[in-house]
Amino acid sequence: MTTENSGTAWLSTTAGTSWTPPEIDFTKPQTARMYDYYLGGKDHYAPDRETAERVVAVWPGVGKFARANRHFMHLAVERLATVGVDQFLDIGTGIPTSPNVHEIAQAARPEARILYTDHDPVVLAHARALMNSTAEGRIDYIQGDLRRPGTILGHPCMTGPEPVLDLGRPVAVNLVAIMHFITPEDDPRRIIAALMDPLPAGSHLVLSHITAEFAPAEVAAAAQLYRNQGLPAHARDARALADLVEPLGLELLPPGIVPVNRWSPDVSADPPPAPLYTDAEASCLGLIARKS
Ligand SMILES: C[S@@+](CC[C@H](N)C(=O)[O-])C[C@H]1O[C@@H](n2cnc3c(N)ncnc32)[C@H](O)[C@@H]1O
Numbered sequence: 001m002t003t004e005n006s007g008t009a010w011l012s013t014t015a016g017t018s019w020t021p022p023e024i025d026f027t028k029p030q031t032a033r034m035y036d037y038y039l040g041g042k043d044h045y046a047p048d049r050e051t052a053e054r055v056v057a058v059w060p061g062v063g064k065f066a067r068a069n070r071h072f073m074h075l076a077v078e079r080l081a082t083v084g085v086d087q088f089l090d091i092g093t094g095i096p097t098s099p100n101v102h103e104i105a106q107a108a109r110p111e112a113r114i115l116y117t118d119h120d121p122v123v124l125a126h127a128r129a130l131m132n133s134t135a136e137g138r139i140d141y142i143q144g145d146l147r148r149p150g151t152i153l154g155h156p157c158m159t160g161p162e163p164v165l166d167l168g169r170p171v172a173v174n175l176v177a178i179m180h181f182i183t184p185e186d187d188p189r190r191i192i193a194a195l196m197d198p199l200p201a202g203s204h205l206v207l208s209h210i211t212a213e214f215a216p217a218e219v220a221a222a223a224q225l226y227r228n229q230g231l232p233a234h235a236r237d238a239r240a241l242a243d244l245v246e247p248l249g250l251e252l253l254p255p256g257i258v259p260v261n262r263w264s265p266d267v268s269a270d271p272p273p274a275p276l277y278t279d280a281e282a283s284c285l286g287l288i289a290r291k292s
Contacts, residue, residue, distance in 0.1 A: 024121050029229050031181060032120045036095040038066040043095045043126060051229055058221035061281040066177075068282035069208050070097065072260035073176045076206045076288055077101050079265040080172045081108035085204060087171040088114045089195075091146050092178025095123055096130045101174065102139045110136040115164045117144045117152055140164045146178060147186050149194040170202035177284070179244075180210040181232050189244050196248060196291055203291045205250055208260055210235045214280040238285055250289035260286040 026045050033048035034055070040063070044052070055062055077088065086109045090101045093116040105112040116127055116139065127141040144152040157164050165171055173195050182188045196205060212219040212235040219235050226233035236244075238257045245252065254267040261275040261282040275282075 038063045055222045059218035064277045064281040068261045068277045069177045072286040077104045081105045085172045086112040087165045090174040091117045093118045106137045114139045116141045119145045172204040174206045205289045208286040211285045253288045257287045260284045
């Protein structure tokens with residue numbers, strides 16, 4: 001059974017809730033499947049490929065953006081798990097791409113719990129098929145829209161008797177390569193505040209975001225192709241990201257807001273690790289912020 005909550009059709013593998021495949025429109029491109037195409041995956045359809053190929057034509061480095069972003073996610077989750085974070089809320093999960101958040105987190109902390117969320121039902125179908133809880137840890141998947149954050153934290157899998165995440169303990173909220181789909185009209189700071197406000201001190205925000213600072217023509221042309229398909233796309237620079245995070249009282253951890261290709265958990269490394277990509281190839285900024 002599909003239930004409606006604030007306009008969102010819920011889909012979950014949580015025990016006790018039901019599953020009804022929703023209407024999936026395969027005639028229009030979707031960001032998750034286009035991203036899968038950039039990463040060399042197989043889970044995309046003709047409209048996704050056609051639009052993705054147009055994006056590659058104007059921004060040949062888009063595959064490197066995707067890989068640089070995944071590398072940042074990997075390092076950031078590993079860093080947080082290493083310092084003791086064992087609960088992750090991953091919003092905008094994407095088609096499962098190994099290593100996924102749970103593989104990285106549970107390698108360091110086998111008891112780690114991960115709640116994956118995406119608004120694309122195709123993502124959930126793949127996640128259900130590919131990702132399973134372990135004896136020690138737990139993972140779950142829900143369909144939810146970041147633009148309505150209350151419906152994610154208020155989902156039955158979070159409000160029931162055995163919530164996937166314990167909101168009384170620190171949680172890392174991953175907004176990895178998703179906030180550029182949130183327009184200014186959606187009020188991105190309100191969204192981040194709604195996610196972080198209910199969480200206790202010691203919680204973290206992991207954020208990565210497309211920027212047009214290093215390859216302005218390519219990124220602008222790619223964003224326009226997304227918008228032509230009705231897909232929101234909004235690049236932001238480091239100042240704009242700071243404006244989203246700092247007014248909320250979140251403390252930016254070293255190295256601050258930097259291109260993901262140069263982000264490193266070890267800021268004291270001398271020399272710093274050689275970046276895998278140039279700033280223009282990655283065209284993506286990353287940060288970790290902590291709630292105190
Ligand atoms: C570029 S992919 C990023 C996937 C993964 N986080 C990563 O960085 O590798 C963006 C994901 O965000 C999802 N997404 C976009 N807008 C969303 C929204 N408003 N609510 C929830 N998910 C959304 C898309 O379906 C897609 O899976």
